[in-house]
Amino acid sequence: MIDKIAWIHLVDGRILSTRSRGKQVYYLPGGKREAGETDVETLVREIREEVSVEIAEPTIAPAGVFEAQADGKAAGIVVRMTCFTADYTGTLAASSEIEEIAWLGYADRERVSPVDKIIFDHLRDAGSLK
Template identity: 50%
Template structure:
């Protein structure tokens, strides 16, 4: 079974989770992306968030939240995405950059427009009492 390895930031504000949508895509995903050769999770998170949202992660504040697996959107049956999630503080103003067309704060009423992996993360955060 093929597995896509991704690193993502969980940013919660007003009990909603930050999501992004890439150009030409319909679904929203957590900000982050795939690791480049020999990158650590911290390096991947820092690079991806700077590229996608023009922010700088304060590496001293990165905290592991959890790892989630789900069927990968838009891929063949049997392909999974593994998303390792972190929280972190950052500097800069969130704004879409490069392949990101839109950012949006989402909640459980938006399950129809998010990835399968995001749905699992929503459920996890709801059980922890961090979102409604």
């Protein structure tokens, strides 16, 4: 099991996604926790590292936990994505590990990782993702 934290940030029916250098697939911003980190600490650190903004901690809210086959890993290795919404300060910008930031809609579903596809379905069903 790969345990990850992710930020769901929607604007006008589109979701913020990132593509790492050398990858073709898009992922929600976030990542793995470091030893001893809480979900909030992981979210704040990963978002700062990936998209160069500061999460406003008082606005963090749970947005669901989703599981799927881990992208690019052996069959049976599952990723669990614990998702949060939150406001932020700063200007979104790709960091050194991120090649591209993109605003994706449901039509872009085939361009994202397996767990993100489940999240896209959930958000579309909720009327949040166009």
